[in-house]
Amino acid sequence: MLFILKKTVGGLLLPLPFILLIMAFALVLLWMTRWQKTGKVCFSLSWLLLLLLSLQPVADSLLRPIESEYPTYQPQAHPPVKYVVVLGGGYTFNPDWAPSSNLISNSLPRVAEGIRIYRANPGAKLIFTGGAAMTNPVSSAAVAGKVAESLGVPESDILLLDKPKDTHEESQQVKMLIGQQPFVLVTSANHLPRAMIFFHQQGLSPIPAPANQLAIDSPLNPWERTLPQALYFSHSERAWYETLGRAWQWLSRDKAAAD
Known part of the structure; x- marks a missing residue:
């Protein structure tokens, strides 16, 4: 129940639902009350926020400090x-699709980077x-494992932890499986x-390996930096x-700690 509540409240606080809620509140004020000025201010601010979060310079400046904390893994x-x-991420499962198509958004780059590092560490x-x-009988871990197999990783080299629902539980399960190795x-x-x-809280010392970097540092065409785009709004959402x-x-x- 707490997990569902956390996901529901967290989802409502993400940029798009949050901005839409402000806009809805503004429309209620404009159409159903005398608070016309307040409604106009709320709607204008929500529109401006939507615009700014959709611009590359704003979105990537929010995301870049988070992404740059750890360097790319070098064997x-x-x-x-x-x-x-x-770690698991977004996924679906359709057996008729190409295996990698079942990994959504952040998941495929994570698996690809994991395979690169696996191949750089023989015997790993x-x-x-x-x-x-909740509505899928196949786990995120199992789908990722199928993709790895389709890319040449032997099944004997793949271990699945298919019970954790979030990162905290993932850190606990990893500790139970491999201990301090x-x-x-x-x-x-x-x-x-x-x-x-989360992993440090379990007393573990993992070597960090970032994947799926999104904040763009390379040169862009002028229109890519100045026109609002859903892609960059998604970068703001991640931040x-x-x-x-x-x-x-x-x-x-x-x-x-208090408990």
């Missing part, structure tokens, strides 16, 4: 490891985490700082989501 800079842990095992969605932790660059905290996640993580830690 020569670290001792060999026996385990590469790839790939661990995929992530439970099944060194491992590489692969997840999206914007998610990695929060994930590392917003991870900021909310860190706030919840901090509150949960304080509550656990």
Whole structure:
């Protein structure tokens, strides 16, 4: 119940639902009350927020500090490891699709980076985490494992942790499976700082490996920087989501300490 409540409230606080709620409130004021000026101000501010969060310079400036905390994993800079842990993300499952098409958004880059690191560490095992969605009988970990197999990873080198519902539970399950053995932790660059905290709280010391970097540093065409786009709004959403996640993580830690 707490998990569902957390996801529901967190979802409503994401940029698009939050902005739409402000707009709806503004329309109620404009159409059903005498608070015309307040309604106009709320609607104008929500429109401006939607515009700004859809612009590349704004969106990527919000996301870049989160993504740049850890550098890309370089095999020569670290001792060999026996385990590469790839955290679960968005997915679906349609057996008629190409295997990789079942990994949505952030998940496919995570798996691809995990396979790169696995191949740089001969003899290592790939661990995929992530439970099944409420309406899906196949887990996130299982789908990622199928994709890895389709890309040439032997089934014997794949381990699945298909029960965890969130990053906190993933860190607990990884500790139960491999204990204190060194491992590489692969997840999206914007998610990695929060994930590392969960794993450190378990007394583990993973080697960070960011994947799926989104904030653009390379040159862009002028119109890509000045026209609002849904792509860049999604970058703002990731920054917003991870900021909310860190706030919840901090509150949960304080509550656990108090208990």
